[in-house]
Amino acid sequence: MMQSTEKLLERMTLEEKSTFVAGLNMWMTKGYDHHGIPPIHMYDGTNGIRKTSSDEEMGITTENMPATCYPTGSAIGSSWNVELLHEIGVALGVEGREMGVELLLGPGINMKRTPLGGRNFEYYSEDPVLSGELGAAFINGLQSQGVGASVKHFACNNQEYEKMVTSSEVDERTLREIYLAAFERIVKKSKPWTLMCSYNLLNGTYASENEHLLHDILRREWGYDGVVISDWTAVNDRIRGLKAGLDLEMPGPAAYNAKAIVEAVQNGSLEESTLNASVARLLELVRKTTTNTEAVQEQVSIDYHALARRAAAESIVLLKNDNQILPIQTEQVGSMAVIGRFAKQPRIQGAGSAEVTPTQIDIPWDEMQKIAGGAIEMTYAEGYPQDDRIDEQMIQESVALAAKADLAVLFVGQPAYAESEMHDLEGIDLPAHQVKLIQAVAAVQPRVIVLTSSGTALAMRPWVQHVPAVVHYWLTGQGSGSAIADILFGRVNPSGKLSETFPVKLSDNPSHMRIRGENGKLYYREGLFVGYRYYDRKELAPQFPFGHGLSYTTFSYSGLKAVQQVDGQVAVTFTIENTGTVHGQEVVQVYVHDEECKWVRPEKELKAFAKIALAPGEKKEVSFLLEERDFAYYNTKYNRWVAETGYFQILIGSSSRDIRLRERLNCDFGMEEVSFHKFSLLSDWISHPIARAILETCLAEMNEHVTDKVILNEDFIGFWGDFPTIKIFQMFGQTWLVDKSPDQLMEELIAQFDAQQQ
Numbered sequence: 001m002m003q004s005t006e007k008l009l010e011r012m013t014l015e016e017k018s019t020f021v022a023g024l025n026m027w028m029t030k031g032y033d034h035h036g037i038p039p040i041h042m043y044d045g046t047n048g049i050r051k052t053s054s055d056e057e058m059g060i061t062t063e064n065m066p067a068t069c070y071p072t073g074s075a076i077g078s079s080w081n082v083e084l085l086h087e088i089g090v091a092l093g094v095e096g097r098e099m100g101v102e103l104l105l106g107p108g109i110n111m112k113r114t115p116l117g118g119r120n121f122e123y124y125s126e127d128p129v130l131s132g133e134l135g136a137a138f139i140n141g142l143q144s145q146g147v148g149a150s151v152k153h154f155a156c157n158n159q160e161y162e163k164m165v166t167s168s169e170v171d172e173r174t175l176r177e178i179y180l181a182a183f184e185r186i187v188k189k190s191k192p193w194t195l196m197c198s199y200n201l202l203n204g205t206y207a208s209e210n211e212h213l214l215h216d217i218l219r220r221e222w223g224y225d226g227v228v229i230s231d232w233t234a235v236n237d238r239i240r241g242l243k244a245g246l247d248l249e250m251p252g253p254a255a256y257n258a259k260a261i262v263e264a265v266q267n268g269s270l271e272e273s274t275l276n277a278s279v280a281r282l283l284e285l286v287r288k289t290t291t292n293t294e295a296v297q298e299q300v301s302i303d304y305h306a307l308a309r310r311a312a313a314e315s316i317v318l319l320k321n322d323n324q325i326l327p328i329q330t331e332q333v334g335s336m337a338v339i340g341r342f343a344k345q346p347r348i349q350g351a352g353s354a355e356v357t358p359t360q361i362d363i364p365w366d367e368m369q370k371i372a373g374g375a376i377e378m379t380y381a382e383g384y385p386q387d388d389r390i391d392e393q394m395i396q397e398s399v400a401l402a403a404k405a406d407l408a409v410l411f412v413g414q415p416a417y418a419e420s421e422m423h424d425l426e427g428i429d430l431p432a433h434q435v436k437l438i439q440a441v442a443a444v445q446p447r448v449i450v451l452t453s454s455g456t457a458l459a460m461r462p463w464v465q466h467v468p469a470v471v472h473y474w475l476t477g478q479g480s481g482s483a484i485a486d487i488l489f490g491r492v493n494p495s496g497k498l499s500e501t502f503p504v505k506l507s508d509n510p511s512h513m514r515i516r517g518e519n520g521k522l523y524y525r526e527g528l529f530v531g532y533r534y535y536d537r538k539e540l541a542p543q544f545p546f547g548h549g550l551s552y553t554t555f556s557y558s559g560l561k562a563v564q565q566v567d568g569q570v571a572v573t574f575t576i577e578n579t580g581t582v583h584g585q586e587v588v589q590v591y592v593h594d595e596e597c598k599w600v601r602p603e604k605e606l607k608a609f610a611k612i613a614l615a616p617g618e619k620k621e622v623s624f625l626l627e628e629r630d631f632a633y634y635n636t637k638y639n640r641w642v643a644e645t646g647y648f649q650i651l652i653g654s655s656s657r658d659i660r661l662r663e664r665l666n667c668d669f670g671m672e673e674v675s676f677h678k679f680s681l682l683s684d685w686i687s688h689p690i691a692r693a694i695l696e697t698c699l700a701e702m703n704e705h706v707t708d709k710v711i712l713n714e715d716f717i718g719f720w721g722d723f724p725t726i727k728i729f730q731m732f733g734q735t736w737l738v739d740k741s742p743d744q745l746m747e748e749l750i751a752q753f754d755a756q757q758q
Helices: 005-011 014-020 073-077 082-098 128-143 172-179 181-190 211-221 238-244 255-267 272-290 304-315 364-372 392-404 432-444 480-488 532-538 682-687 689-703 714-720 725-732 742-757
Strands: 042-044 103-105 148-154 167-169 194-197 227-230 317-321 335-339 377-381 407-413 448-453 469-472 521-523 555-564 570-578 584-594 605-614 619-626 633-635 640-642 646-653 659-667
Touching: 005 272, 014 255, 014 272, 073 082, 073 128, 073 304, 082 128, 082 304, 082 605, 128 148, 128 172, 128 181, 128 605, 148 181, 148 272, 172 181, 172 633, 194 211, 211 238, 227 272, 238 255, 238 272, 255 272, 304 480, 335 364, 335 392, 364 377, 364 480, 377 392, 392 432, 407 432, 432 448, 469 480, 555 584, 555 646, 555 659, 570 584, 570 605, 570 646, 570 659, 584 619, 605 619, 682 689, 682 714, 682 725, 689 725, 689 742, 725 742
Parallel strands: 042 103, 103 148, 148 194, 167 521, 194 227, 335 377, 335 407, 407 448, 448 469
Antiparallel strands: 317 469, 555 570, 570 619, 584 605, 584 646, 633 640, 646 659
């Protein structure tokens, strides 16, 4: 049994502590047998466990140990199912312990600023509430089994292009509201045992040594007391990183940095107490992952593949279903042409450090045959080559089969080389040979179902209007083949909703003009307007909006009530009913619109959601409790979250563009605590009742001594409202201000306000 942290810190030498804060090798921390400190084994794991055959190797280009391959982040994000994410977390914890894994390097929750991000398939969403809730559920499940999580990549790692030398330049409000909000939610709701910093710089400083990010926000403001580890080789200045709060450098042993740490302590440039704090956090992590058996729930038998199959089915999104062509009715279809190499050689995940060696793979063609083989004559054409060539013969073969069949099912998607760590996508259109294939088949067969596969948003404008049905099945892991077949034939009712906006074309995306940085800087000039926030404000119609997804049944919404309670929380209730003929799940989405904010805000923002299962004719009352933070924005004037008293709208939607119910209410969040300075605007002074009363008293005194009097009426405020108040006195108080200056007068007024506000 490990000794207490205090005793271990006393026993460990400076040299031992300096080597302890770096890895032993590629995948392990350093242990000390003579101190009773075992090592920790950690492996990549956003959609499964990628355990290498050797702890000395990266394992990117070699076969790793077989493990369950679940849907990738972008796919499982579209499940919108918090309970499912918790269940997958538990399963990965159990499987991880079976494989000797103590720390899983995931989940990835970076926001999808651009659909071209090379690792987008690892990330859940473009929205921080959705990503945060799913990530917290996953982590709580995983860590309940004694396996630690490592939330990544902290922060603003939204591209692969030159990511190790590029500074993400992000204003503070955008940083807080968009790019840090999911991390904050996860830290507070699931207490992840570790958090991984990113490669990039943030506002000019590497994330691995960014004091504002790691110390001011993560540790001091959010209260995070877990371990911060580096992404592999992300360390720039090790001493500066320790001071900022970076505990563990990976990989190891990084002997040169151990030597630098010893020298820094000895010459006084690094306090040993700072090093001790990192060592103590690492010792606590070792204790949790290797000796804390009380946290592990009673082990149950888990059918991993069945869970992967169910997760895939919940992630698949029915985008379009004209004339209810889906589900396929076996008694009404005599023949079916299945076209596209992905039907027999499916893509189930992206490439890079997240790539799992699956235990098995369900093949769509095989699973479709199991269901329909006896009732429907199925034919197959490969459709397109593995490379980018347009093969006219393959297209004509496909057209011939489709023309003779009652129905055509096309499997298309991004090629494997397009989506991988270390490079970004070149575009979001399907390859030209697939577009031409779809158009040719649709010209001869009006009953076409197109199944699309990718880890990010797809543009579909050249062909989507010519086909009646589109199913997007993402990269849904080893169970995707059976999940696809179940949905096509109605054994499972689709319930996925898009976790990111699908634009009509790439140039519609708000980041399009600034996708790659220049000269080491990437400016996030679209600010808050990422994803659906941009399309709403721009009044620009996407191809398919955030939160969109169809079902084989229908749902009605009614009876919305939104009431602010005594404690300031807002209780939201409404009723949802399955008005169709089959069992289904609906993702209900709660958005908030601020009618009166002084600052620019998005038209609406997601604040809560739930996935509700209903039998035909069944009704359920749905309830949410919104906190004051759900109505707040980050005010950089005061460096805090502010919810302004005033009118808000509560919007209940089936998607961000399909709002079914709305309720307007006046929320009282109390009088905002404000502060004034020398150049505070006249409009700021008159908007606060205490400040206005003080100002009016002062102006009344001034008006007794001047000819040109100041009356705070509509005309005067309309002209002077955006002027600093001091300028009013400089303009109108020239003959009055003799014994004091305008600066001194403002100091007196501010002092009066501060005294009365208290």
